[in-house]
Amino acid sequence: MPEPFDTPQAIAPAGGGAQALAATDTQALRGAPAPTPVVPAGRRGPGRPAGRAAAPRGLWSDAWRDLRRNPVFLVSALVIVFLVLIAIWPELITDGNPYRGDLSKAQDGPAPGHPFGYDLQGRDVYTRTVYGARASIAVGICATAGAALLGSVLGGLAGYYGGWWDALLSRIADVFFGIPILLGGLVFLSVVTSGSVWPVVGFIVLLGWPQISRIARGAVLTAKRHDYVQAARALGASDTRTLLRHIAPNAVAPVIVVATIALGTYIALEATLSFLGVGLKPPTVSWGIDISSASTQIRNAPHMLLWPAGALSITVLAFIMLGDAVRDALDPKLR
Amino acid sequence: MGRHALRRLLQMIPVFLGTTFLIFFMVYALGDPVAALFGDRAPDPATAARIRKDLYLDEPLWRQYAHYMGQVFSGHFGTAFDGRPVTDLMADAFPVTLRLTLVAVLFEVALGLTLGVATGLRRGRGLDTSVLLLTLVVVSVPTFVSGSVLQYVIGVKWGWTTPSVAPDAPLGQLVLPGVVLGLVSLAYTTRLTRTSIVENARADYVRTAVAKGLPRRRVIVRHLLRNSLIPVVTFLGTDIGALMGGAIVTERIFNIHGVGYQLYQGILRQNSPTVVGFVTILVIVFLLANLLVDLLYAVLDPRIRYA
Amino acid sequence: MSCAEEQPAVPRLLDVRDLRVEFRTRDGVTEAVSGVSYGVDAGRTLAVLGESGSGKSVTAQAIMGILDSPPAFVTGGRILFQGRDLLELGEEERRRVRGARMAMIFQDALSALNPVVSVGAQLAEMYEVHQGLSRRAARARAVELMDRVRIPAAKERAGDYPHQFSGGMRQRIMIAMALALEPDLIIADEPTTALDVTVQAQVMDLLAELRREYDMGLILITHDLGVVADVADTIVVMYAGRIVETAPVRDLYRRPAHPYTRGLLDSVPRLDGDRGRELYAIKGLPPGPADLPPGCPFTPRCPRAQDICRTERPPLYEVAYGDAAYGDAPAKRTSACHFWKDELDARDAIAAP
Numbered sequence: 002m003p004e005p006f007d008t009p010q011a012i013a014p015a016g017g018g019a020q021a022l023a024a025t026d027t028q029a030l031r032g033a034p035a036p037t038p039v040v041p042a043g044r045r046g047p048g049r050p051a052g053r054a055a056a057p058r059g060l061w062s063d064a065w066r067d068l069r070r071n072p073v074f075l076v077s078a079l080v081i082v083f084l085v086l087i088a089i090w091p092e093l094i095t096d097g098n099p100y101r102g103d104l105s106k107a108q109d110g111p112a113p114g115h116p117f118g119y120d121l122q123g124r125d126v127y128t129r130t131v132y133g134a135r136a137s138i139a140v141g142i143c144a145t146a147g148a149a150l151l152g153s154v155l156g157g158l159a160g161y162y163g164g165w166w167d168a169l170l171s172r173i174a175d176v177f178f179g180i181p182i183l184l185g186g187l188v189f190l191s192v193v194t195s196g197s198v199w200p201v202v203g204f205i206v207l208l209g210w211p212q213i214s215r216i217a218r219g220a221v222l223t224a225k226r227h228d229y230v231q232a233a234r235a236l237g238a239s240d241t242r243t244l245l246r247h248i249a250p251n252a253v254a255p256v257i258v259v260a261t262i263a264l265g266t267y268i269a270l271e272a273t274l275s276f277l278g279v280g281l282k283p284p285t286v287s288w289g290i291d292i293s294s295a296s297t298q299i300r301n302a303p304h305m306l307l308w309p310a311g312a313l314s315i316t317v318l319a320f321i322m323l324g325d326a327v328r329d330a331l332d333p334k335l336r
Numbered sequence: 337m338g339r340h341a342l343r344r345l346l347q348m349i350p351v352f353l354g355t356t357f358l359i360f361f362m363v364y365a366l367g368d369p370v371a372a373l374f375g376d377r378a379p380d381p382a383t384a385a386r387i388r389k390d391l392y393l394d395e396p397l398w399r400q401y402a403h404y405m406g407q408v409f410s411g412h413f414g415t416a417f418d419g420r421p422v423t424d425l426m427a428d429a430f431p432v433t434l435r436l437t438l439v440a441v442l443f444e445v446a447l448g449l450t451l452g453v454a455t456g457l458r459r460g461r462g463l464d465t466s467v468l469l470l471t472l473v474v475v476s477v478p479t480f481v482s483g484s485v486l487q488y489v490i491g492v493k494w495g496w497t498t499p500s501v502a503p504d505a506p507l508g509q510l511v512l513p514g515v516v517l518g519l520v521s522l523a524y525t526t527r528l529t530r531t532s533i534v535e536n537a538r539a540d541y542v543r544t545a546v547a548k549g550l551p552r553r554r555v556i557v558r559h560l561l562r563n564s565l566i567p568v569v570t571f572l573g574t575d576i577g578a579l580m581g582g583a584i585v586t587e588r589i590f591n592i593h594g595v596g597y598q599l600y601q602g603i604l605r606q607n608s609p610t611v612v613g614f615v616t617i618l619v620i621v622f623l624l625a626n627l628l629v630d631l632l633y634a635v636l637d638p639r640i641r642y643a
Numbered sequence: 644m645s646c647a648e649e650q651p652a653v654p655r656l657l658d659v660r661d662l663r664v665e666f667r668t669r670d671g672v673t674e675a676v677s678g679v680s681y682g683v684d685a686g687r688t689l690a691v692l693g694e695s696g697s698g699k700s701v702t703a704q705a706i707m708g709i710l711d712s713p714p715a716f717v718t719g720g721r722i723l724f725q726g727r728d729l730l731e732l733g734e735e736e737r738r739r740v741r742g743a744r745m746a747m748i749f750q751d752a753l754s755a756l757n758p759v760v761s762v763g764a765q766l767a768e769m770y771e772v773h774q775g776l777s778r779r780a781a782r783a784r785a786v787e788l789m790d791r792v793r794i795p796a797a798k799e800r801a802g803d804y805p806h807q808f809s810g811g812m813r814q815r816i817m818i819a820m821a822l823a824l825e826p827d828l829i830i831a832d833e834p835t836t837a838l839d840v841t842v843q844a845q846v847m848d849l850l851a852e853l854r855r856e857y858d859m860g861l862i863l864i865t866h867d868l869g870v871v872a873d874v875a876d877t878i879v880v881m882y883a884g885r886i887v888e889t890a891p892v893r894d895l896y897r898r899p900a901h902p903y904t905r906g907l908l909d910s911v912p913r914l915d916g917d918r919g920r921e922l923y924a925i926k927g928l929p930p931g932p933a934d935l936p937p938g939c940p941f942t943p944r945c946p947r948a949q950d951i952c953r954t955e956r957p958p959l960y961e962v963a964y965g966d967a968a969y970g971d972a973p974a975k976r977t978s979a980c981h982f983w984k985d986e987l988d989a990r991d992a993i994a995a996p
Contacts, residue, residue: 172350172351172354173354175350175351175354176350176351176354176355176358177358179351179352179354179355179619179622179623180355180358180359180619181577181578181581181582181618181619181622183581183582183584183585184581184584184599184615184618185359185362187584187599187600187603188359188362188363188603188611188615189362191603191606192362192363265476269476269478272478272480273478273479273480273585276478276480276585277584277585277588277600279603289480292480292481292484293480295484296480296484296589299484299487299488299492300488300492303488306481306484306485306488310477310481310484310485313478313481314473314476314477314478314481315476317475317476317477317478318472318473318476321472321475321476322472325472538711539754540749540751540754540755541754541755541756541757541758543709543711543749543755544747544749544755544756544757544820545757546709546741547707547709547741547742547746547747547749548741548742548746548768548769548772548820549738549739549740549741549742549743549769549772549773550738550742550768550772551738551772554772558760558768559757559760562757562759562760563757563758563759566759636759637758637759638758638759638761638804638806639758639759639804639806
């Protein structure tokens with residue numbers, strides 16, 4: 002089952018529809034002995050030599066050349082750069098204060114200087130939408146980094162060494178896969194009182210790493226079978242050297258692909274949890290929170306919902322499209 | 337086949353125990369179920385101690401868990417915040433969510449397979465590209481956004497259906513929520529079907545079928561589809577379990593009194609028996625769905641069956 | 644091309660004339676088959692020899708009408724099958740010919756058979772679709788068919804799936820599938836390449852035997868000269884999408900008229916005769932369809948190459964040859980080499996294997 006985006010296990014439909022990371026991995030419960038990685042490691046285009054040094058470099062430079070010419074990649078990358086910039090410096094495009102409200106203007110529509118109108122507390126929706134990027138991007142990037150790091154290290158080691166460590170890790174991953182992610186989020190985060198991003202990040206890492214570890218494990222298993230890796234080991238290369246020099250470069254591509262797509266879904270997940278009232282909490286400014294309060298007022302003031310919801314959707318879309326483009330570039334066979 | 341099923345069933349047991357223990361741990365160890373019983377009032381120490389004893393809360397966590405599991409397997413899930421047995425709540429909630437899930441799955445299967453097959457067979461054409469783009473957009477709009485918007489547009493503005501669902505949740509009122517619930521999965525089903533069709537269309541056995549002089553329809557239905565749908569069917573199977581758990585957002589938006597609603601109430605009121613009970617059942621449903629898929633997979637693909 | 648044959652009174656079983664196939668991809672258009680003409684009569688075997696990429700399989704797929712289009716398109720020529728030009732038939736008429744009147748055996752039976760349908764059902768399907776037999780009757784015929792290709796316990800094994808058979812047995816099932824409707828022509832595309840050497844001979848013998856029995860025409864596509872010698876009547880050698888030599892099998896083995904053919908013959912290890920002889924290898928690689936030299940496509944690898952070879956593409960010369968000394972009737976031969984005469988006379992005949 003190749004093609005990360007299209008295989009259910011590759012992506013977390015975190016918006017609450019299908020049940021996330023955990024759920025949809027059939028491979029997990031089938032317990033297939035040698036699961037196919039979502040993107041087979043170090044896939045080379047036809048005719049490209051499988052030389053050991055040439056392989057990763059060729060793959061990456063080819064991928065980069067493809068990406069630069071891909072409009073989907075360029076557009077999504079631009080959107081993401083913009084989002085990251087305003088997440089760090091929201092003052093760049095707004096001089097308003099996301100917390101200051103004027104109750105007399107509650108739910109008012111667009112006005113000069115306030116193109117998106119006002120929310121229930123008379124706060125400027127534009128300013129809040131701009132400031133909301135920070136929480137979403139922070140959660141997305143931190144959670145993905147954490148899950149990718151933890152998952153690829155654990156999964157990579159399990160794939161490389163195999164044996165009881167692999168068996169134990171796979172069972173632990175199965176347990177985490179067994180928890181539908183939204184339910185887990187509700188239960189876990191409802192006992193946390195802090196409304197900051199860190200409990201949310203921690204929770205996503207906790208339930209997100211098994212997905213990455215499964216990909217990494219499969220990729221390492223595939224890479225391990227390559228002749229040049231066998232040769233390196235036979236020639237007495239140490240485990241560390243073999244892993245870092247020969248296996249990691251080949252195994253990292255599928256992890257990057259899945260992680261990029263996961264980033265988008267993590268952002269959606271954070272917003273969903275915030276919407277349910279257990280993720281981020283005020284005073285943190287979050288699209289999820291704003292959408293939640295706007296959804297009860299949708300009849301009177303649809304603009305309150307429209308802007309944060311649009312911003313959220315575009316952000317998620319940008320990351321998913323980026324992941325899609327990166328996958329296409331790293332996996333030429335699938336085009 | 338029988339042994340295969342049995343082995344899978346046995347493999348599920350540690351996963352079930354691990355998952356339920358994790359949930360149990362989160363609720364009982366991280367929260368304080370006794371304090372929650374009293375709400376905002378400070379609990380009378382004597383009463384609190386008695387409740388602790390009744391609930392085995394003064395014992396080590398693993399014994400509490402063992403006790404709880406013992407109760408679960410004899411059908412006692414404890415009492416909800418309003419004094420009703422949790423099993424009563426379940427009897428009310430599960431049929432509703434099941435119906436909602438059914439609508440979602442039907443929607444997802446009917447439309448997803450059609451779109452997936454249509455685009456897979458016409459790869460690279462206009463329809464294909466636009467459907468692919470659309471699936472990306474659908475995946476990117478979180479359910480709570482699409483749910484709120486569709487509820488507003490279809491339920492309120494156009495008035496085609498009731499914006500919220502009556503407590504007895506008649507099937508007619510569940511159509512819109514079902515569509516909302518199945519929307520993201522629809523995108524996955526479409527893409528998965530398409531990918532699978534595209535991959536298999538190039539397979540040698542399809543060429544053989546053409547060389548045999550079979551009509552195009554038969555080549556597609558009997559040879560191409562039969563192989564391509566294996567991964568899709570397995571996805572759909574797991575998705576049923578996943579949708580039931582994920583219905584919480586949809587149920588919240590449309591005020592459907594299903595599993596998600598009860599669970600949400602349980603969490604709001606910090607009623608541990610409700611939360612742990614419902615989640616335990618959902619985990620069982622989820623695992624069973626996976627087992628079912630596993631067996632179905634073996635039925636559909638003879639290479640697995642005899643492996 | 645100069646394969647000037649006058650129309651025989653009785654149409655040949657298959658007569659391919661000046662066939663052209665193009666691949667149209669994003670990177671450009673390349674011609675995979677450039678004016679190929681060959682034919683086969685009922686009861687005869689034509690071997691098509693060539694390296695991978697020589698266009699031999701593409702030609703066969705064009706004849707069967709199973710080219711993957713896109714990217715492959717037939718752009719010219721005629722495919723006369725029993726006197727009818729298949730390229731002028733509608734898709735539905737074409738379909739009725741496929742499988743029923745001409746059938747194909749593929750190289751790798753494991754991937755060519757549907758993995759999730761039992762072999763019995765895959766065979767029975769031929770009768771259900773083409774002859775409208777009931778499922779039960781078709782199934783009975785399928786079992787007979789499996790018996791026919793000597794699959795042990797055919798009745799019991801008809802419900803099994805392809806992966807449960809050995810490679811040789813799977814290839815027998817492929818053969819059975821091709822034979823099902825007793826077609827007039829069978830195209831076998833490397834039928835034994837994927838098999839163990841010991842099984843290869845069995846499968847080849849079976850194929851030859853069945854061909855005799857049903858008096859079919861057989862086109863045997865292969866890169867393996869050893870397979871050809873025993874079964875073929877005529878050999879067509881293809882190189883870079885073109886025919887470079889056509890000859891009756893014995894003549895070709897004795898005195899090839901193209902340096903490429905000689906290279907192929909000399910690169911086969913032999914147990915008899917000249918033990919000390921070094922095994923010959925044609926140097927270089929065949930050109931891809933995109934980078935064909937302007938003259939003879941074999942020039943860069945040819946030991947005989949002259950200036951004219953680099954500039955002028957040789958037509959398919961008729962080779963005047965029929966050596967009474969060997970007791971042969973003069974046979975029609977062609978060679979696409981400017982120096983076919985020199986090649987013919989170059990060495991004395993190599994003993995036929």
